[in-house]
Amino acid sequence: MATLLEQVEVDTELRPAIAGRNPWALAARRLWRNRIAMAALLLFLVIVVMCLAAPLYASNIAHVNPFPPNLNGHTVVNGHVVPVMQQGGGLLKLGETPIGPTWDPSHYFLGADNTGRDVAALLLYGGRSSLLIGIGSALLCSLAATVIALIAGFFGGVTDSVASRIMDIVWAFPVFLLAICIGTELLTHSNGFQLGPVHVDASSLLLPTLLIGFIYIPYVYRPVRGQVLSVVKKEFVEAATAQGAGNTRLIFSEVLPNVVSTVIVLLPLIIATTILTESVLSFLGIGVQPPNVSWGSLIADATALVYTRPWTTIAPGLMILLTVLSLNVLGDGVRDALDPRAKLRVEG
Amino acid sequence: MLTFIIRRLLWSVLVLFVITTLVFIIFFKTPGVDPARALAGRSPNAQTLAEIRAQLGLGRPFPVEYAIMMKKIFITRDLVSYSNQGTRVIQEIFAATPATMSLVFGAAVLWVVMAIAVGIAAALLRGTIFDPLIMVVALIGVSAPVFWVGQIVNMISQGSLHSTVLFSWVPPLGYTPFLQSPGLWFRGLVLPWITLSILYIGFYGRVLRANLLEVQNEDYVRTARAKGISERRVLMRHTLRTSMITFVSLFGLDFAALVAGGALVTEVVFGIHGVGFLFFESFQSLDLPTIMAITIYGAFFIVLINAAVDIAYAWLDPRIRPT
Numbered sequence: 049m050a051t052l053l054e055q056v057e058v059d060t061e062l063r064p065a066i067a068g069r070n071p072w073a074l075a076a077r078r079l080w081r082n083r084i085a086m087a088a089l090l091l092f093l094v095i096v097v098m099c100l101a102a103p104l105y106a107s108n109i110a111h112v113n114p115f116p117p118n119l120n121g122h123t124v125v126n127g128h129v130v131p132v133m134q135q136g137g138g139l140l141k142l143g144e145t146p147i148g149p150t151w152d153p154s155h156y157f158l159g160a161d162n163t164g165r166d167v168a169a170l171l172l173y174g175g176r177s178s179l180l181i182g183i184g185s186a187l188l189c190s191l192a193a194t195v196i197a198l199i200a201g202f203f204g205g206v207t208d209s210v211a212s213r214i215m216d217i218v219w220a221f222p223v224f225l226l227a228i229c230i231g232t233e234l235l236t237h238s239n240g241f242q243l244g245p246v247h248v249d250a251s252s253l254l255l256p257t258l259l260i261g262f263i264y265i266p267y268v269y270r271p272v273r274g275q276v277l278s279v280v281k282k283e284f285v286e287a288a289t290a291q292g293a294g295n296t297r298l299i300f301s302e303v304l305p306n307v308v309s310t311v312i313v314l315l316p317l318i319i320a321t322t323i324l325t326e327s328v329l330s331f332l333g334i335g336v337q338p339p340n341v342s343w344g345s346l347i348a349d350a351t352a353l354v355y356t357r358p359w360t361t362i363a364p365g366l367m368i369l370l371t372v373l374s375l376n377v378l379g380d381g382v383r384d385a386l387d388p389r390a391k392l393r394v395e396g
Numbered sequence: 397m398l399t400f401i402i403r404r405l406l407w408s409v410l411v412l413f414v415i416t417t418l419v420f421i422i423f424f425k426t427p428g429v430d431p432a433r434a435l436a437g438r439s440p441n442a443q444t445l446a447e448i449r450a451q452l453g454l455g456r457p458f459p460v461e462y463a464i465m466m467k468k469i470f471i472t473r474d475l476v477s478y479s480n481q482g483t484r485v486i487q488e489i490f491a492a493t494p495a496t497m498s499l500v501f502g503a504a505v506l507w508v509v510m511a512i513a514v515g516i517a518a519a520l521l522r523g524t525i526f527d528p529l530i531m532v533v534a535l536i537g538v539s540a541p542v543f544w545v546g547q548i549v550n551m552i553s554q555g556s557l558h559s560t561v562l563f564s565w566v567p568p569l570g571y572t573p574f575l576q577s578p579g580l581w582f583r584g585l586v587l588p589w590i591t592l593s594i595l596y597i598g599f600y601g602r603v604l605r606a607n608l609l610e611v612q613n614e615d616y617v618r619t620a621r622a623k624g625i626s627e628r629r630v631l632m633r634h635t636l637r638t639s640m641i642t643f644v645s646l647f648g649l650d651f652a653a654l655v656a657g658g659a660l661v662t663e664v665v666f667g668i669h670g671v672g673f674l675f676f677e678s679f680q681s682l683d684l685p686t687i688m689a690i691t692i693y694g695a696f697f698i699v700l701i702n703a704a705v706d707i708a709y710a711w712l713d714p715r716i717r718p719t
Contacts (some may be wrong), residue, residue: 217411220411220695220699220702221695222658222698223653224657224660225657228679228691229423232679324539324541327544328541331541331661332676333680334679344543354550354551355554361548364544365545365547365548368540368544372541376535376538376539
């Protein structure tokens with residue numbers, strides 16, 4: 049026996065110690081190596097930066113204020129001054145048609161909309177609202193869902209039953225009908241609201257953000273609660289309890305760190321979903337309200353121009369498609385990185 | 397099994413009760429809003445307001461108000477829309493149902509067939525370049541906003557290409573009832589079917605592929621192979637069958653959601669006057685009685701289908717039945 053023990057000691061001394069790696073670092077490395085996911089992340093970041101730079105583009109490159117109508121404005125195409133609203137355009141050579149894409153970044157790059165506004169500049173401003181609402185509601189939703197899931201899963205019993213049943217009911221509600229109901233109800237308050245001490249304007253972006261964040265809570269709650277339930281039964285939680293840890297410590301330092309990865313895996317996919325939802329609601333006229341624009345409301349505004357000025361429709365949709373696609377691809381990558389043995393893995 | 401059915405149905409009733417109450421509260425009990433005014437649509441006169449209050453028993457205790465509303469929706473079915481010249485709401489919803497059903501059924505057939513084809517193709521082609529390629533295309537389908545796809549489809553099929561041989565068969569936007577002209581019904585729905593199903597083909601194709609690959613490593617599949625069963629038979633009889641479980645349960649839920657108004661955007665873009673379109677029109681004019689009735693009927697349908705799916709599931713797989 050003694051010799052064996054000595055052997056072990058000798059071994060550990062001789063071998064270089066294997067550096068313990070933190071699981072987050074491992075996951076980050078796996079994600080970093082996933083080129084497709086990294087390309088998607090890059091694309092998403094480029095879109096975000098472009099949209100954040102909307103005021104810079106509008107004031108320094110396009111020299112327009114894209115919000116007020118510009119029916120009598122003029123712009124320059126190939127060195128000639130032309131009106132933004134052109135007479136006798138379209139198939140029938142009647143009426144007014146806004147100028148089409150000039151492909152010149154400083155003069156109506158993507159043309160003008162029905163009221164002579166610069167579509168390219170609106171596209172970037174619209175992206176700000178879409179991304180802000182999408183990311184904001186996804187974060188709110190994940191936060192709320194995680195808190196409820198932690199409480200429900202940790203305390204179990206009646207708390208869990210009540211929380212889970214409420215979630216089941218919200219889940220059973222058709223998402224769009226619920227969103228539209230609440231959205232319409234909010235629209236009937238044309239003077240805004242008083243939420244406690246805070247006054248919320250009826251055209252505030254906060255309303256669609258809260259609304260969309262709320263309807264997706266059960267979609268995050270279910271997987272996170274499942275994870276909480278399995279973590280709570282683990283030995284390390286029992287060990288912490290035996291050491292006298294209180295509930296707060298158990299929740300925050302034992303359970304939470306072990307369910308965060310589930311939330312992170314879901315986050316890109318939730319953002320993709322909330323951005324799509326926002327676009328649908330705004331397209332229907334109950335999401336973002338004027339004077340704000342978003343990609344969805346731009347597509348709705350372009351309905352009258354679908355046949356004459358297709359880019360007013362194509363461009364915002366393409367932005368939504370690229371943003372959501374990049375998030376979905378990134379989501380796949382994050383899931384593979386954090387949970388290499390996940391059941392629903394798509395990459396082989 | 398009987399206990400399970402009873403428990404499941406009781407739960408459905410409870411869910412419906414809560415949903416109807418919730419909708420009722422959203423529309424009638426939001427602080428600072430006079431429900432009669434909200435229900436009356438834009439610019440009502442005093443006489444209409446008094447009439448609404450009397451008809452709906454507004455101002456009486458909450459349970460009475462709720463009961464009167466539910467009676468008007470489910471039993472006497474005489475809820476009227478005030479902003480739409482007193483049209484009977486429930487009858488209007490039922491009149492719009494065939495259009496929605498035509499749209500959703502056709503799209504469902506398309507998406508099931510195509511998703512199975514996509515899923516199997518990707519799983520069989522695993523290891524080649526085609527598998528990731530198919531999955532990327534599927535992901536694009538999942539990421540494209542359906543209303544935008546619809547607008548683009550219209551742009552192509554109704555725009556300058558409409559006069560070419562490629563799209564000259566497409567009728568103008570709108571819906572023709574089947575009994576009026578089956579040919580026109582079909583031609584008018586082909587593009588909406590495709591548009592609506594793209595998202596689901598992508599999504600279900602991905603889910604099916606993942607399930608197929610997972611099941612492929614199961615012992616019973618290996619046993620089937622070892623017994624010398626042909627690859628095709630292994631796929632059809634063993635792998636695909638198990639993989640379809642997730643597929644079928646998801647299908648029930650998505651189908652119900654679409655019938656209950658989820659196809660709204662497609663209906664709006666293609667001018668199909670179904671339930672979703674009615675919903676769209678009613679929230680454009682803030683016609684609250686119609687919005688409320690559609691929401692409640694939609695929820696009713698979804699809750700029923702969910703219960704049916706769960707019961708069918710428990711019947712197929714006894715392990716799911718709770719003891």
